[in-house]
Amino acid sequence: MLKAFRTFLIFSAFVLATFLTVKAEEPIAAGVEPAVEKFNASKLIMEHIADSYEWHIAKIGSTHVSIPLPVILYSSRSGFHFFISSKLHHGTESFSGFRVAGEESKYKGKIVEVAPDGTEIRPFDFSITKNVMSLFISIIFLLLLFTSIARRYKDGFDRPPKGIQSWLEPVVLFIRDDVVKASIGEEKYRKYLPYLLTVFFFILINNLMGLIPIVPGGANLTGNIAVTMVLALITFVIILFSGSKDYYTHLVNAPGIPWWLKLPIPLMPFVEIMGVFTKPFVLMVRLFANITAGHIIALGFYSLIFIFGEKSIYAGFGVSIVSILFTIFMGLLELLVAFIQAYVFTLLSALYIGMALEQHEEHAEKSH
Numbered sequence: 001m002l003k004a005f006r007t008f009l010i011f012s013a014f015v016l017a018t019f020l021t022v023k024a025e026e027p028i029a030a031g032v033e034p035a036v037e038k039f040n041a042s043k044l045i046m047e048h049i050a051d052s053y054e055w056h057i058a059k060i061g062s063t064h065v066s067i068p069l070p071v072i073l074y075s076s077r078s079g080f081h082f083f084i085s086s087k088l089h090h091g092t093e094s095f096s097g098f099r100v101a102g103e104e105s106k107y108k109g110k111i112v113e114v115a116p117d118g119t120e121i122r123p124f125d126f127s128i129t130k131n132v133m134s135l136f137i138s139i140i141f142l143l144l145l146f147t148s149i150a151r152r153y154k155d156g157f158d159r160p161p162k163g164i165q166s167w168l169e170p171v172v173l174f175i176r177d178d179v180v181k182a183s184i185g186e187e188k189y190r191k192y193l194p195y196l197l198t199v200f201f202f203i204l205i206n207n208l209m210g211l212i213p214i215v216p217g218g219a220n221l222t223g224n225i226a227v228t229m230v231l232a233l234i235t236f237v238i239i240l241f242s243g244s245k246d247y248y249t250h251l252v253n254a255p256g257i258p259w260w261l262k263l264p265i266p267l268m269p270f271v272e273i274m275g276v277f278t279k280p281f282v283l284m285v286r287l288f289a290n291i292t293a294g295h296i297i298a299l300g301f302y303s304l305i306f307i308f309g310e311k312s313i314y315a316g317f318g319v320s321i322v323s324i325l326f327t328i329f330m331g332l333l334e335l336l337v338a339f340i341q342a343y344v345f346t347l348l349s350a351l352y353i354g355m356a357l358e359q360h361e362e363h364a365e366k367s368h
Helices: 002-024 041-049 130-153 164-184 189-211 225-242 245-252 267-311 313-357 361-367
Strands: 054-060 063-068 070-075 079-084 098-100 111-114
Touching: 041 267, 054 130, 070 111, 130 164, 130 189, 164 189, 164 313, 189 225, 189 267, 189 313, 225 267, 225 313, 245 267, 245 313, 267 313
Parallel strands: none
Antiparallel strands: 054 063, 070 079, 098 111
């Protein structure tokens, strides 16, 4: 029910915003003076959920208020280049032969090197972008948080928890007992507990930071498919190297399956092997889609205020009340989703690892 409601809100916001934006961009009749540039909801939404070379805070009139970030490039023509993103003047100017590619370029939004003939060449880009900076901030925050808690346990576990420790200890115990231990088993869960706890709190902290509109929040890190892909790949590698002999045997010769589904056409082995690759794909897409959808919904409701405001100031005020109420509701819903998605990613990772470690009963008895 919750998923269906979220899907309906995304669809409604996108359809209405896109329709009104297209209507606002109809061609101007000949002889009529060009009007002021119309509000483009699609552009606003995509700019806010995409990565960037600066941490944009606000725009006051024609002045952009932003935090410049380091740009690190390697060009095969001129070597390494180090400069601050403010040199590019919010992507409107070039610096040392580099510029941010425009909307008409296939490298849209990325820094390119301009050759003498005007050709755009994509250099090796090691820049500290908005998402990378958000990643560093979340890692430092997690290190400071958990090292401070760990110091209290050095003196023993008899001392009662206090402060942030009293908040996080029940969460750690829940993940350990009800997720990791229940999915992997009493004997083998300790080996994988550090990774699963790390991935849970990493996703949770970044989900929550993405809901904060001011620095150091506001980055769409867990809504970046490259980040979710790396997290899913780590789980995938752990599964590959931890898989038992029975796990790989069952992939090609699953018990209880009729022989005619295995020979002469290996239908079931093909399905089982494909399942090995679809599991990390599901982890990647689920986290990426849910977090990105939340940002799109909120920005879509905000955009409706300006779209209707261009038609009529009274319509803008009227829609603003509904939009703000819906945005507050979605903010509370996204706060819940931030915890749910961290939990779901950790739970599925633990289940997949537990399935790879599972041994056949006869083999387990012999080992015992």
